[in-house]
Amino acid sequence: MPLSKDEWKQLEDDAYRVRMLTLDTVRWAGGGHIGGSMSAMDALIALYHHEMNFSAEKMDDPARDRFVLSKGHIGVGMAPVLADLGCFPKEWLETYSHIQSHLGMHLDAKKVPGLEASTGSLGHGLAIAVGMALGARQLGQDWRTYCLMGDGECNEGSVWEAAMSAGNWELDNLVGMVDVNHAMIDGMTADVMGLEPFEDKWRAFNWEVINVKGSSMPDIVDAFDKARTIKGKPTMLLLDTVKGEGIDYMEGDYTWHYGAFDDDKYQRAQDSLKRHHEKRLAMVQAGK
Numbered sequence: 001m002p003l004s005k006d007e008w009k010q011l012e013d014d015a016y017r018v019r020m021l022t023l024d025t026v027r028w029a030g031g032g033h034i035g036g037s038m039s040a041m042d043a044l045i046a047l048y049h050h051e052m053n054f055s056a057e058k059m060d061d062p063a064r065d066r067f068v069l070s071k072g073h074i075g076v077g078m079a080p081v082l083a084d085l086g087c088f089p090k091e092w093l094e095t096y097s098h099i100q101s102h103l104g105m106h107l108d109a110k111k112v113p114g115l116e117a118s119t120g121s122l123g124h125g126l127a128i129a130v131g132m133a134l135g136a137r138q139l140g141q142d143w144r145t146y147c148l149m150g151d152g153e154c155n156e157g158s159v160w161e162a163a164m165s166a167g168n169w170e171l172d173n174l175v176g177m178v179d180v181n182h183a184m185i186d187g188m189t190a191d192v193m194g195l196e197p198f199e200d201k202w203r204a205f206n207w208e209v210i211n212v213k214g215s216s217m218p219d220i221v222d223a224f225d226k227a228r229t230i231k232g233k234p235t236m237l238l239l240d241t242v243k244g245e246g247i248d249y250m251e252g253d254y255t256w257h258y259g260a261f262d263d264d265k266y267q268r269a270q271d272s273l274k275r276h277h278e279k280r281l282a283m284v285q286a287g288k
């Protein structure tokens, strides 16, 4: 079902709140993967606050939907999503990436309540998600599995082995997503290792492909709805996003893959996110 205005506004408020919490977490940690956290945040919020059968109360329920964060370097954005949902105390975020913390820079599923898989070594999450989706089928369960990768991550050969197996097994209970923010750690994705024709590659592996404006809550939700109607193959959402979304001086700049703030940059980031949220609310108001 399309989002109502109230639901849309709520998702925007959720995304703003968790983006601000991510800024704080980067600050407490002394640095973090901020660019790819901001580009992925709208999809993460739409997933956890709208799409998935998941909550802090359900995090051990065998019937819950599963999400694998394959681009595991954005722990600094993922931990705030889970803390905000109530999976663990928000105070843990103050120790993110510190020695002896529950929260390492790349999150550990044995230590982080609500996290389904330990990731960080790129290229492994989709194979884990394929296993979860196959598991649901074997057990006759109807939970759905979701997996988020980065576009740079798709340089990894193991992504394509997992893609081939998901297509082969016609896993229509699996939704993949790529955060196509066009940038990676050391340059623009197209300059480091071209992916085009990206869409055709997924189709060739028997995936349904949906192109999505990854900064639009209604578009993301529509794509999740459409994925539920696809039978006999997995669905891939190619999320067209901007690295650093919402923080003007970071947007589109790959050098903000990982970064730290001084007081001035922190203040400017907060101010920019506030303006970004106001713009988003005006779009909700206008209905587009």
Ligand SMILES: Cc1ncc(C[n+]2csc(CCOP(=O)(O)OP(=O)(O)O)c2C)c(N)n1
Binding pocket: 033, 035, 036, 037, 071, 073, 120, 121, 122, 123, 149, 150, 151, 152, 153, 154, 179, 181, 183, 184, 185, 186, 189, 243, 257
């Ligand atoms: C196997 C592996 N090789 C290298 C790295 C180092 N690394 C961390 S993030 C990154 C770039 C990933 O780019 P992308 O997937 O586009 O991430 P995003 O821009 O969405 O943050 C690399 C190469 C890693 N984590 N794992």
